[in-house]
């Protein structure tokens with residue numbers, strides 16, 4: 358399982374790294390520091406962006422990206438179209454569908470050039486350089502991806518994990534390479550401040566190892582819907598962010614994994630019936646494991662669907678000592694980047 362998950366991360370990164378080989382990259386992408394992580398940035402020319410799978414306001418990732426574009430947070434990216442198959446289609450009369458319709462009206466009032474489609478077949482790129490951002494359900498990604506490549510999109514930004522299986526990701530990579538399409542997968546935790554602080558602290562603390570804690574805020578009664586909607590499972594849907602951190606910062610690769618120790622006491626596996634299909638879905642409501650590498654690194658991951666806030670904790674050699682950094686709450690002002698805050702532990706760790 359871990360082997361296939363690491364391939365899922367590595368497979369996703371490979372096209373982004375391939376991007377650095379030739380000179381024809383769009384203005385909208387750049388390195389972050391000296392790492393191999395890429396991020397979007399402004400450049401010389403405006404790039405049309407289409408969002409496929411928008412989702413509802415304040416919930417769908419596509420909606421967040423569309424808001425970033427509309428608010429001018431992505432320099433030189435222009436939201437040209439939104440394709441929303443469900444909330445403009447079968448789900449349009451549901452309460453979230455009505456919310457989506459309000460978003461459509463508000464967007465049109467803000468920028469009348471943005472076009473909306475309920476069917477991807479009706480959309481075609483208007484410019485030679487068009488970037489499509491796929492934020493639909495993971496199971497639909499391979500089909501949507503192929504359709505966008507066939508329509509002539511030159512760049513594709515895939516929400517993680519990109520596809521349900523490694524085999525599908527590999528096929529998507531093969532097809533993109535064949536057609537000369539550049540593909541990126543967004544692993545946003547690679548560039549978050551709380552992770553940077555934890556890594557800085559760990560590197561300055563001999564013998565320390567880090568535990569990455571990823572929390573969602575679902576209520577227990579919301580888990581059946583969560584399991585059904587994120588049917589690829591907690592590891593590929595949620596802990597994939599932490600696996601990407603392990604790949605990027607701990608050199609965790611298929612070949613460097615020495616041992617994976619599951620945390621049986623912490624982990625909880627359930628089978629729940631999905632409210633839409635009535636079918637059973639087996640997944641973890643929380644899962645924990647430690648990875649040891651052949652290079653002597655140890656790192657722990659915990660993911661829980663039913664808590665709040667993400668964190669990185671340092672487990673120092675002295676058992677009572679921990680240093681934690683947490684992800685900012687949404688909408689909360691970030692503190693200015695700079696000095697590392699004092700560790701919360703009193704012992705000298």
Ligand SMILES: NC(=O)c1ccc[n+]([C@@H]2O[C@H](COP(=O)([O-])OP(=O)(O)OC[C@H]3O[C@@H](n4cnc5c(N)ncnc54)[C@H](O)[C@@H]3O)[C@@H](O)[C@H]2O)c1
Pocket residue numbers: 409410411412413416417418419441442443444448491492493494495516517518519543545586594633
């Ligand atoms: N980068 C991150 O931090 C992050 C966070 C959350 C999700 N994601 C990824 O973003 C992508 C989209 O996730 P999301 O949480 O926005 O998904 P979502 O399920 O809320 O919405 C995605 C699409 O699913 C369709 N849909 C919604 N309800 C449906 C229903 N009842 N029946 C059929 N179709 C329905 C809609 O077309 C919608 O655009 C996924 O690939 C996910 O892994 C990334």
